[in-house]
Structure formats: structure tokens, C-alpha cells
Amino acid sequence: QVQLVESGGGLVQAGGSLRLSCAASGSFFSINSMAWYRQAPGKQRELVAAITSGGSTNYADSMEARFTISRDNAKNTVYLQMNSLKPEDTAVYYCNAAVLAYSGIYVRSVELWGQGTQVTVSS
Secondary structure (H helix, E strand, O other), X not given: OOEEEEEOOEEEEOOOOEEEEEEEEOOEEEEEEEEEEXXXXXXOOEEEEEEOOOOOEEEOOOOOOOEEEEEEHHHOEEEXXXXXXXXXXXXXXXXXXXXXXXXXXXXXXXXXXXXXXXEEEEO
């Protein structure tokens, strides 16, 4: 069974930085795109940034200047470096991955979510 495990959340003051990590574990054929989403209280989950297996990135307009997504394919891990954090960045951050998982003798595309990690930015 494949799962995503996030780490790196916490409490930080406005203007500070945090680095989130998300590692995929288990048995799978490959990981295609990986992404970070976030969900603030009372709001819908929104895309923060995404990265393909080749390293192409895509950011939400409001976050590109402060956040950087990267991945280490050898470690099956995606990172989110967040700088100049603001109170409005407070949310649960979720890792997402499109994985080709083994299913018997076949592989099938599976979308996975991590359990979420809380990021709280104090003013």
C-alpha cells in the first residue's frame, strides 16, 4: 500500500519560514505529479503548487513569489519552502501525488493524499 507522510508544519511568526516535506512510501511503479494544497478554516481546499516528475512547476498566482516547490525523485519526496509567511497562510497543508501503483500484474493510476500538516502563522 502506498502512502504519503508529511512533516514540517508548525507555528511561526509572520515573516518567518517553514519547509514542508512529503515522502511517498510503499510499493509503486512511479510517481508522476506531486503537489501541495492547503485548506484554511471555513474555506475550500486550494492548490498551492505542483511539480511534474521532470521538474516543471506550477504555482497559485498569489504564492509564486514566496513559495518554492521541489522534489527529490530518488527519495520520492516533495518539498515546499515557504518564506515571508503571513497570517493568511495559516491552514492545513496537504500533499498530493499521482502514482502508478501496482495492482496484481498491472499498474493503475491512483491519486493519493497525505494526512495534512498544520501551519500556523502568528501576527
